Amino acid sequence: MRIAAEALQPQITEWAKQRPATSTPSALVGQQRALSALQQALSIAGRYAHGFIVTPAGMRTLDVLNEVQNEQHWLHANKFDWVYVANPESAYQPLCVNLPCGKANDFLIKLWEFLQADVSVRGPLKDFILETYTSERVAKYIALIEDRTFDDLPGSELATVIVTHDEHEPFMLCDRVTESTLFGSIRLQSVEGTISSDLHLIEAGAVLKANGGVLAIDAEELLIQPGLWRKLKYILRTSEFDWAQPGDANIAAYYQPEAIPVHIKVLLLGEREIYAQLRELDRDFDNLFPYLADFSSHYSLQKAPLAPYFDYLSYVVREAAVQPLAADAYSALFKFVTRITDFQTELSLDTIAIMQLLREACALATKAQSAEITGEHIRQALAQRDQRDGYIAELSRRSILEGQVYIATEGEVIGQINGLTVITAGGHEFGEPTRITATVHYGDGDIIDIDRKSELSGSIHTKGVMILSAYIANVFARNEAMALSATIVFEQSYHEVDGDSASLAELCCLLSALAEAPIQQGLAITGAVDQFGRVQAIGAVNEKIEGYFELCRIRGLTGHQGVIIPAANLSQLNLGDDVIKAVQANQFHVFAIEHVGQALELLTQSEQKQLYARIEQRLNELQHIDRELPWWRKFIAR
CATH class of the missing domain: 3.30.230.10 (Ribosomal Protein S5; domain 2)
Structure with a gap:
């Protein structure tokens, strides 16, 4: 069967004519399956309800997560400020106290006033603290120090703020995963030749900073670091964060802050191959991460109308910070995005690839003193790309000629x-x-x-x-x-x-x-x-x-x-x-x-x-x- 010329490319001209007068930029076009999975994962409480997000090539992960969070209003558990305070019974085992969001500094001021006051007149201040900072841990700590003074507390520090945040702050992304960025650290100091640690040397990592909320972690970065995956699994199974001993095995510096309860939702970000390997090689993975949010790299016109894709293109143009597209630019752009997918009825959602093309076309438009990116500018950009990449093909063809x-x-x-x-x-x-x-x-x-x-x-x-x-x-x-x-x-x-x-x-x-x-x-x-x-x-x-x-x-x-x-x-x-x-x-x-x-x-x-x-x-x-x-x-x- 001889193929007519009209069938040799998608219906790009007809699609370009359907461009709406206005559009709302969105990075979530065509991602209903993944959005539904995320909503299910975030609505289920418990330690066995975390998720894995498949991130296809070219997806701007932070943009997508921000928009999802804004739409779904992620709220996992109650968030608290966390403070470590001096333990009157042990200089090496500070105690943790949880406080309402944003109240940590105010609490420390009141705690200072409480200890400065004479024991006989602490009653009203005690009642104020217990009524203002309603927490079982606060009540236990006040009861522990209500008849003590500064002289009764070991060390030179009263307290340090580990985590403070407001209740409505968004999720946390940990895309540069190390032991300290994910789990925090306890640093050491040398005083007159003695190696020790103290309250101000305790630094929280992403797990504690996101405690009560949602933590997104780059799966590949996590897995290439020996021991981090096993440690994260332990925290998720036990819902408790224990600090590792500071320093290395050759330094005897016992310092063990009290464990902090962890109520967190973890979303791993990675390629499908990593997800498959984790399911195959780790027997705990399916239990801890039962929800798969599979973000697509294609937008199928057989399953969805064309109109929303213009919202996606509007998002890409905004993020690329380029000149506006002329009417004839859309047909050339549609030809490019379908060529990436290898199907006439599927449009690419490779944001980075489209941004790169638009920025190259924008440079050509600027050089030509054009206020818009036209179809010719996009075709010129593609021709330049073929010229750059075509040396080996040219050599191969020359050997035939x-x-x-x-x-x-x-x-x-x-x-x-x-x-x-x-x-x-x-x-x-x-x-x-x-x-x-x-x-x-x-x-x-x-x-x-x-x-x-x-x-x-x-x-x-x-x-x-x-x-x-x-x-x-x-x-x-x-x-x-x-x-x-x-x-x-x-x-x-x-x-x-x-x-x-x-x-x-x-x-x-x-x-x-x-x-x-x-x-x-x-x-x-x-x-x-x-x-x-x-x-x-x-x-x-x-x-x-x-x-x-x-x-x-x-x-x-x-x-x-x-x-x-x-x-x-x-x-x-x-x-x-x-x-x-x-x-x-x-x-x-x-x-x-x-x-x-x-x-x-x-x-x-x-x-x-x-x-x-x-x-x-x-x-x-x-x-x-x-x-x-x-x-x-x-x-x-x-």
Whole structure:
């Protein structure tokens, strides 16, 4: 089936026309699944109800968490200020006291006044403290020191504030995870040669600072630090924070502040692979983190309307701090965001990638003294990117143009076909054709993969060759063995070949050699095939088509060149403007097929029945000869 030019890219022009007059910037467009999971996690109390947030590449995590918090008004438990106070019974075991939010400093002032006052007149001040700072720990501490003075307290310090905050402050993000940033520390001091610690040397970490609220932790940073994950799990299981001993094992400096109760909601942030590894390797993980908030990297137009995506683009433009987009810029931007996703009906939510493009386009607009970013500025920015990344692709194409690598784009040859491959170099993908050849000879039906024999074939490619062998056996050798063998190879390929996207090309090449039917060299082909000849989808379809088109364009388009792809890949087509213009002018063609028979008819300009009949006739003739040969001649022939 020949593909019309209109189907070679998404409906970007129609989408651009739907732009609303106003939009509300939002980073949460298309994230309803993740938002629902977060809401469930935050609404469930207890130590076994934490969550894991999958953060796709390009997501600005802090922006997303801030907006989620504003929408859902995260409130996990009661927040308190925490203060360590001198323990009249032990200089090395200060006691912790919890206070209403924002009241720590006021409490310390009153506590100072309380201890300064004579024991006989402390009654009214005691009542004031107990009524103002209603806390069981405050009451116990006041009862412990109500008849004591400063002289009865060990050390030179009365108290230190560990945590103070207001009740409505947002969550806390710990994205630089170390022992001290997450759990805090107790520093040491040397006084006249004596190593010790004191109240003012106690520093809280993120766990205590977020106590009563929500703590978001970068999972990768957490896991690469030995021992931190195990310590965090212990705190979550026990709901209690115990301080580690200060210093190292060689310093004897006993100092053990009282443990602080912890009521916290933890959200781990990381990639899906980290989540999978934690579930597989840690038996406690599912118990502690049952909620998965899976943020998507794509916005599907099959599941949601287009209008909210304009709110997302408005957010990106705001965060990128660029000039406003002109009306014609949206179609160019839509082409870019669908190209990232590899689907015509899915738009990218890769905020950083879109911001980078807009800032580059903005620089071009500023240089041109334009007050807006136009579609041409975006296309120029993309062209500059291709120019920067295209050196390896240019070298590879030059080797073909100079004849160092032989690729024919005209004429017809038996047993030779142009397959399509994709090469990744330094993160940049580009497609290029590769010549596949096949020969047949008298034998016992084996198909010899030269790449496999020379150990240049990956496991998936080997599987693909075995599948096409099964197809040929299923069609031509159901009742008796074939008296014909074949060899197949990727010519001038000196690195490992892997993947099954060339199995359709290899099958067509073999059938061409068996039928002695020439293949049109102007057509390149890509696709996987199953045992019944059905053509299956492959990856990087756009890069493969554009790579072959560029070679044909430089050599000169003849109107007989084109690419054959699986029909299953039609929803992924998003080709460059130069390819689309060539298709519109009938200088280049894109065909979509569902079965190997359709590919053969395009490649050989002959019907499948005729080709298969020729193969059957040839096999029958060889079978007749095979029966007449003496056994020793058969052995030598093979």
